Amino acid sequence: AKWVYSFGAGAAEGSATMKNLLGGKGANLAEMSNLGLPVPPGFTITTEACTWYYDNGSTYPQELKEQVALALEAVGRETGRGFGDPDKPLLVSVRSGARVSMPGMMDTVLNLGLNDETVKALARASGDERFAYDSYRRFIQMYADVVMGLEHHVFEDVLEDYKDGNGHSLDTDITAEEWKSIITRYKAIVEEELERPFPQAPHEQLWGAIGAVFGSWNSARAITYRRLHEIPGDWGTAVNVQAMVFGNMGENSATGVAFTRNPSTGERALYGEFLVNAQGEDVVAGIRTPQDLTEAARLAAGSEAPSLEKLMPQAFGEFLGICERLEGHYRDMQDLEFTIERGKLWMLQTRSGKRTAKAALKIAVDMAAEGLITAEEAVMRVDPAALDQLLHPTIDPAAHRDVVGQGLPASPGAASGALVFSSEEAEEAKAAGRKVILARIETSPEDIHGMHAAEGILTTRGGMTSHAAVVARGMGKPCVSGAGMLRIDYRSGTMTVMGRTLQKGDIVTIDGSTGQILLGEVAMLQPELSGDFAALMEWADKVRRMKVRTNAETPNDARAARGFGAEGIGLCRTEHMFFEGERIVAVREMILSETEQGRRAALAKLLPMQRGDFVSLFEIMQGLPVTIRLLDPPLHEFLPHTDEEIAEVAEAMGVDPKRLRDRALMLQEFNPMLGHRGCRLLVSYPEIAEMQARAIFEAAVEAGRTTGAPVTPEIMVPLVGMKAELDLVRARIDAMAGEVAKESGTKIDYQVGTMIELPRAALRAAEIAESAEFFSFGTNDLTQTTFGISRDDAASFLGAYQQKGLIEQDPFVSLDREGVGELVQIAAERGRSSRPAIKLGICGEHGGDPASITFCEEVGLDYVSCSPFRVPIARLAAAQAAL
Numbered sequence: 001a002k003w004v005y006s007f008g009a010g011a012a013e014g015s016a017t018m019k020n021l022l023g024g025k026g027a028n029l030a031e032m033s034n035l036g037l038p039v040p041p042g043f044t045i046t047t048e049a050c051t052w053y054y055d056n057g058s059t060y061p062q063e064l065k066e067q068v069a070l071a072l073e074a075v076g077r078e079t080g081r082g083f084g085d086p087d088k089p090l091l092v093s094v095r096s097g098a099r100v101s102m103p104g105m106m107d108t109v110l111n112l113g114l115n116d117e118t119v120k121a122l123a124r125a126s127g128d129e130r131f132a133y134d135s136y137r138r139f140i141q142m143y144a145d146v147v148m149g150l151e152h153h154v155f156e157d158v159l160e161d162y163k164d165g166n167g168h169s170l171d172t173d174i175t176a177e178e179w180k181s182i183i184t185r186y187k188a189i190v191e192e193e194l195e196r197p198f199p200q201a202p203h204e205q206l207w208g209a210i211g212a213v214f215g216s217w218n219s220a221r222a223i224t225y226r227r228l229h230e231i232p233g234d235w236g237t238a239v240n241v242q243a244m245v246f247g248n249m250g251e252n253s254a255t256g257v258a259f260t261r262n263p264s265t266g267e268r269a270l271y272g273e274f275l276v277n278a279q280g281e282d283v284v285a286g287i288r289t290p291q292d293l294t295e296a297a298r299l300a301a302g303s304e305a306p307s308l309e310k311l312m313p314q315a316f317g318e319f320l321g322i323c324e325r326l327e328g329h330y331r332d333m334q335d336l337e338f339t340i341e342r343g344k345l346w347m348l349q350t351r352s353g354k355r356t357a358k359a360a361l362k363i364a365v366d367m368a369a370e371g372l373i374t375a376e377e378a379v380m381r382v383d384p385a386a387l388d389q390l391l392h393p394t395i396d397p398a399a400h401r402d403v404v405g406q407g408l409p410a411s412p413g414a415a416s417g418a419l420v421f422s423s424e425e426a427e428e429a430k431a432a433g434r435k436v437i438l439a440r441i442e443t444s445p446e447d448i449h450g451m452h453a454a455e456g457i458l459t460t461r462g463g464m465t466s467h468a469a470v471v472a473r474g475m476g477k478p479c480v481s482g483a484g485m486l487r488i489d490y491r492s493g494t495m496t497v498m499g500r501t502l503q504k505g506d507i508v509t510i511d512g513s514t515g516q517i518l519l520g521e522v523a524m525l526q527p528e529l530s531g532d533f534a535a536l537m538e539w540a541d542k543v544r545r546m547k548v549r550t551n552a553e554t555p556n557d558a559r560a561a562r563g564f565g566a567e568g569i570g571l572c573r574t575e576h577m578f579f580e581g582e583r584i585v586a587v588r589e590m591i592l593s594e595t596e597q598g599r600r601a602a603l604a605k606l607l608p609m610q611r612g613d614f615v616s617l618f619e620i621m622q623g624l625p626v627t628i629r630l631l632d633p634p635l636h637e638f639l640p641h642t643d644e645e646i647a648e649v650a651e652a653m654g655v656d657p658k659r660l661r662d663r664a665l666m667l668q669e670f671n672p673m674l675g676h677r678g679c680r681l682l683v684s685y686p687e688i689a690e691m692q693a694r695a696i697f698e699a700a701v702e703a704g705r706t707t708g709a710p711v712t713p714e715i716m717v718p719l720v721g722m723k724a725e726l727d728l729v730r731a732r733i734d735a736m737a738g739e740v741a742k743e744s745g746t747k748i749d750y751q752v753g754t755m756i757e758l759p760r761a762a763l764r765a766a767e768i769a770e771s772a773e774f775f776s777f778g779t780n781d782l783t784q785t786t787f788g789i790s791r792d793d794a795a796s797f798l799g800a801y802q803q804k805g806l807i808e809q810d811p812f813v814s815l816d817r818e819g820v821g822e823l824v825q826i827a828a829e830r831g832r833s834s835r836p837a838i839k840l841g842i843c844g845e846h847g848g849d850p851a852s853i854t855f856c857e858e859v860g861l862d863y864v865s866c867s868p869f870r871v872p873i874a875r876l877a878a879a880q881a882a883l
């Protein structure tokens with residue numbers, strides 16, 4: 001079998017397509033060789049050799065030794081040197097390289113092949129004894145550390161002691177003779193600590209390093225990293241052995257790293273750093289301050305140190321040409337490593353560069369405009385989830401951060417404002433024109449108005465799917481949740497953190513993208529939704545099949561969603577409207593009434609308000625589809641709790657508060673999420689459905705007149721498990737449509753459909769579809785009811801499930817394809833079997849999750865619906881799913 005692939009001198013046995021076999025680094029070294037670029041010759045030992053090594057009790061395949069020896073000879077021929085040759089020694093680097101770059105793997109060993117003899121030859125050949133012995137001591141240090149496992153600091157200690165004792169402050173003050181005595185000391189330490197000498201034989205050094213690379217594949221760090229990133233353990237790593245080139249051979253030598261475009265802004269300009277007379281990782285290690293590559297960058301930074309462009313114009317010119325060539329060849333921004341040895345340029349690595357969301361967007365759009373990639377490819381190049389970062393204000397990276405606390409990054413974006421500790425205070429402050437951050441121990445549905453009024457929300461309890469987190473994401477507001485290090489005292493109106501006490505009114509900033517809590521107002525960068533963003537979205541819209549709607553109840557949300565490109569409302573949760581202002585009293589009145597008459601009286605108060613809500617939504621949506629869900633409150637969310645609240649409702653109803661309290665107690669449920677909610681409420685009290693249907697139809701007539709665009713409302717019945725439930729509610733809706741049509745003299749087009757959010761509904765979808773013109777998958781509840789896990793209580797155990805590897809992802813965040821997904825599929829198929837043209841959509845958190853959107857495309861849903869700020873994410877994800 002072939003275990004070794006050579007590269008160098010304008011040719012290679014491998015290529016960029018062979019990443020699985022040669023690892024990313026090896027495949028690209030081969031590719032650059034094939035392109036005729038100046039790559040120091042070398043060879044790659046395959047990942048298959050690594051797998052073989054592990055399958056066979058940490059031994060090597062028989063042919064490997066010979067193949068390595070032959071490849072080494074070839075490198076020697078090309079460089080005019082020999083491995084271990086005392087006169088013209090070949091020195092190499094040993095570099096690990098898996099398919100994907102992976103921290104936790106063995107660090108690169110440079111200058112391998114040096115020993116007490118070859119170092120003399122290096123000194124002669126370079127005419128620089130100091131350089132040779134400095135290289136040797138670096139090699140001993142590196143090799144003993146990464147291959148022999150001797151801690152770095154023992155060498156550092158020797159070096160520091162030496163410098164102190166000899167009056168040196170810098171490494172560069174040390175002479176060749178001094179390095180020699182330090183090297184003697186280094187070797188002695190290795191023997192003392194490890195009870196074996198530092199290996200002098202180059203072959204022993206080489207095989208030691210190869211074994212260390214293979215061994216590092218199963219280091220604890222690497223295993224942890226693989227588990228976190230779902231990288232299979234049987235991929236293995238490749239080993240690259242490559243002839244050394246020296247960036248530390250004097251003032252006309254250098255080493256550097258570069259990106260072909262700016263990785264943080266995406267700007268099309270070479271970006272990078274270099275150091276004169278330095279080797280390997282000196283640039284990133286921060287030993288000296290690196291210099292800018294280009295004059296433009298140097299001037300922009302106002303730096304004194306000359307640029308590479310100025311210092312070594314010829315090598316720089318060649319490098320610039322190579323950058324352009326590689327970018328064109330790979331059709332992507334490249335991250336490069338290079339070294340200049342006595343004026344001669346050598347390429348040591350290329351790969352697609354990591355970049356910020358902002359840069360990813362700009363680079364994709366620019367490259368499409370340059371004709372380097374197609375618009376479809378540009379659409380595929382941007383991670384939809386990363387768009388989130390671009391849709392919200394962010395803290396200026398240059399701003400000073402006075403961090404006073406840390407919570408979970410529950411909803412992205414940053415906001416500043418005065419601290420308040422109640423929703424009432426938040427509303428008052430907002431009305432007075434002040435910006436506030438609402439800080440609560442946790443939030444409940446009663447805080448919706450306060451959350452609306454606030455710029456951002458901070459809680460000390462609750463996770464990523466807590467009420468605060470979910471609602472804030474829905475509103476597109478920054479939220480930091482579960483900041484357990486904070487103590488909020490409602491009574492004194494203070495918040496304590498790390499010994500500091502903040503008062504109500506103190507200005508704070510929260511960063512929902514990192515979870516940080518900062519003191520004072522911090523400079524922000526505003527999102528840029530035109531330009532590149534708009535261009536990419538346009539391309540995405542051209543290729544996607546599924547429509548993207550939004551979940552919205554308020555005019556603000558609806559308008560924001562239109563601005564983000566929503567094509568209708570997929571879910572209007574009418575119960576959210578019931579918390580607004582004074583309405584809650586009328587709602588409580590209705591729920592607590594003991595008679596139909598009493599309920600109708602309360603509903604009559606709500607009718608005009610509901611109608612007004614719907615008119616404005618229809619007007620904003622201008623004839624786009626609007627799905628309105630009939631009331632679905634878990635009753636307990638509406639019940640009055642405090643004496644004050646009870647007194648308020650009692651007065652409105654003209655009943656005895658004590659009697660009302662009893663009624664409220666009677667309505668308490670053990671399991672509200674599985675209780676008297678959804679269509680069950682409508683079955684008990686059909687007059688609620690009637691009022692809502694009337695409000696919808698009257699609003700449709702009115703909005704149809706004002707906008708001139710006919711409105712076709714889609715009325716959605718929640719929590720249906722049986723066709724009979726839907727039929728009962730539907731009959732009331734149909735009757736009301738007839739009534740309003742007669743009263744208004746306008747014929748109203750409308751559809752009635754249902755949420756599919758119970759397993760029984762999914763299974764009985766064929767017959768339910770006989771009465772439903774559309775299905776909307778309510779996957780939040782469907783996940784709860786399929787798993788039998790309460791979303792509100794899941795936090796206490798789902799974490800352990802994830803840690804122990806029972807589940808990969810929180811099923812409330814990303815749709816569980818296997819279980820919940822199968823029910824969705826069944827419902828889609830069965831629904832279509834009895835009504836082929838049935839409209840299918842999804843609402844709820846999953847509608848904005850890229851992985852779940854891919855699933856929706858596979859099942860062939862007609863649309864996804866998500867919170868306004870996730871609309872662009874959904875547009876892009878739907879496009880990628882369709883490509």
Ligand code: ADP
Pocket residue numbers: 040092093094095096108110242243244245246247279280281337338339348349
């Ligand atoms: P990493 O994956 O951590 O970047 P590399 O294998 O790329 O590790 O190497 C680390 C450093 O050593 C890089 O700066 C690289 O350019 C340098 N280097 C690697 N091989 C050689 C070589 N043959 N000659 C000179 N420098 C090298």
Ligand code: MG
Pocket residue numbers: 107108
């Ligand atoms: Mg490294």
Ligand code: MG
Pocket residue numbers: 337349
């Ligand atoms: Mg590298």
